[in-house]
Amino acid sequence: MNSILEVDVVVVGAGPAGCATATALAQHGRKVLVLERETFPRYHIGESLIPFTYPALERIGMIEKLKQSAFSRKYSVQFVSPSGRASQPFYFYTRYDKKTVAQTWQVLRSEFDQMLVENAREKGVEVREKTEVVELLQEGGKYVGVRARGSDGVDYEVRAAMTVDATGREAIAATRNAWRRGDPKLNKVAIWTYYEGAKRDPGIDEGGTTVAFIPNKGWFWYIPQHNNRVSVGVVADGKYLTRDGLKDPEAIFQREIPENKWIEDHLATGRVCDEYWLTGEYTFRSKYCADHGLVLVGDAFGFLDPVFSSGLMIALKSGVAAADSIHKALEAGDVSANRFISYSEMMRQSIENMRKLVYAFYDTNISFKTVTEGRPEIADDLTDCLSGDVNKDFSRLFAAFSEYTTVPEDLPYGTPRLSESSLVAG
Ligand SMILES: Cc1cc2nc3c(=O)[nH]c(=O)nc-3n(C[C@H](O)[C@H](O)[C@H](O)COP(=O)(O)OP(=O)(O)OC[C@H]3O[C@@H](n4cnc5c(N)ncnc54)[C@H](O)[C@@H]3O)c2cc1C
Numbered sequence: 001m002n003s004i005l006e007v008d009v010v011v012v013g014a015g016p017a018g019c020a021t022a023t024a025l026a027q028h029g030r031k032v033l034v035l036e037r038e039t040f041p042r043y044h045i046g047e048s049l050i051p052f053t054y055p056a057l058e059r060i061g062m063i064e065k066l067k068q069s070a071f072s073r074k075y076s077v078q079f080v081s082p083s084g085r086a087s088q089p090f091y092f093y094t095r096y097d098k099k100t101v102a103q104t105w106q107v108l109r110s111e112f113d114q115m116l117v118e119n120a121r122e123k124g125v126e127v128r129e130k131t132e133v134v135e136l137l138q139e140g141g142k143y144v145g146v147r148a149r150g151s152d153g154v155d156y157e158v159r160a161a162m163t164v165d166a167t168g169r170e171a172i173a174a175t176r177n178a179w180r181r182g183d184p185k186l187n188k189v190a191i192w193t194y195y196e197g198a199k200r201d202p203g204i205d206e207g208g209t210t211v212a213f214i215p216n217k218g219w220f221w222y223i224p225q226h227n228n229r230v231s232v233g234v235v236a237d238g239k240y241l242t243r244d245g246l247k248d249p250e251a252i253f254q255r256e257i258p259e260n261k262w263i264e265d266h267l268a269t270g271r272v273c274d275e276y277w278l279t280g281e282y283t284f285r286s287k288y289c290a291d292h293g294l295v296l297v298g299d300a301f302g303f304l305d306p307v308f309s310s311g312l313m314i315a316l317k318s319g320v321a322a323a324d325s326i327h328k329a330l331e332a333g334d335v336s337a338n339r340f341i342s343y344s345e346m347m348r349q350s351i352e353n354m355r356k357l358v359y360a361f362y363d364t365n366i367s368f369k370t371v372t373e374g375r376p377e378i379a380d381d382l383t384d385c386l387s388g389d390v391n392k393d394f395s396r397l398f399a400a401f402s403e404y405t406t407v408p409e410d411l412p413y414g415t416p417r418l419s420e421s422s423l424v425a426g
Pocket of ligand 1: 018038045279
């Protein structure tokens with residue numbers, strides 16, 4: 001073990017959640033160090049933004065940069081039946097401000113995440129790449145920083161009043177403390193790749209997201225990116241995808257293409273230009289979102305099935321919200337878990353509202369079209385929730401769902417690990 005560094009806050013992971021936390025803390029004047037195992041630019045999945053990602057991006061100073069970027073502009077989302085019949089695209093500007101939230105982006109994460117890192121550095125954050133956090137340090141019942149391993153293989157300690165776990169689905173705190181809780185109903189498999197030269201719809205529809213159904217409530221995503229690339233993935237139950245003993249990701253992906261005529265038609269002119277990626281088991285939440293001296297943000301807090309592209313919105317929003325709570329905790333000289341009750345309530349409400357939509361999406365007894373038909377107020381609620389305006393009371397919407405399906409109870413996870421004591425920072 002080598003030297004010891006001291007900062008106000010150490011953030012583990014420089015993905016969107018880590019960068020949002022670090023940038024917002026630097027904007028508060030805090031000394032922040034971010035440690036990231038990879039070197040940017042690095043590949044990552046999760047490429048479609050939803051409208052209400054806007055406030056967090058605005059808060060950390062990213063909007064102008066995104067406006068200057070080459071990323072595809074996303075104005076809408078549409079759903080396509082297996083026969084290839086497309087719904088009328090839902091244009092966000094029919095409900096939201098055209099100059100702000102109603103236009104969002106399809107990003108290439110290698111470029112987007114690098115922009116977030118550079119933005120954090122501009123705001124005064126120190127980001128160390130090629131640096132793995134190998135241990136979260138605890139003393140006297142609270143977290144006091146991390147043990148890091150630099151690119152030279154030498155370990156050193158970073159001491160901080162607050163440690164932030166932004167390690168994504170690796171979720172270092174939840175994994176090492178056995179706080180990880182799965183959601184068996186949402187245990188899907190995704191296989192995806194990238195096409196060059198695939199069909200792009202004209203005009204304003206060029207950058208829209210398409211969700212295209214296949215049998216058994218499986219679906220394709222079709223996300224047109226810049227540089228003539230399209231991200232295409234298929235998501236379904238593992239049993240369905242591997243039927244007849246098929247195991248090879250490419251063979252599985254190619255077998256599903258004819259199951260949706262719109263996808264078949266749009267991919268016909270293109271060619272695969274990347275490898276086939278696969279992931280499974282992907283919905284989980286941490287039992288706790290905070291402990292004394294520790295906060296979890298983004299996927300490290302919880303990961304929800306990506307059908308409604310909520311991941312980046314939740315990652316960025318949780319980062320900014322955690323930063324505000326951390327700043328207040330440091331001002332008060334109290335970094336106990338109790339300081340993160342409102343953070344937990346806000347994030348749990350966001351995730352639970354989205355989760356209820358995801359459950360309904362996969363339930364064969366309910367369709368959003370049937371629930372909203374002739375009920376404009378329910379349609380508006382649904383639009384708000386799908387667009388990421390999630391910190392609202394949606395009891396009217398979920399009461400309408402319950403006419404067709406069982407709406408899941410909120411999970412009891414994601415609270416701070418509370419105790420009577422209130423600890424002093426530093
Ligand atoms: C198939 C699929 C499709 C998706 N589609 C979408 C979509 O269309 N839209 C959307 O919004 N979201 C989507 N998501 C979700 C999205 O990818 C995530 O929600 C988002 O990346 C979360 O950001 P994060 O910062 O929490 O984590 P990450 O982006 O995963 O960042 C975590 C960082 O921590 C680093 N790290 C991990 N461990 C350590 C360590 N020990 N030491 C140092 N560094 C470490 C990693 O290298 C990484 O850079 C999708 C996810 C999947 C699986």
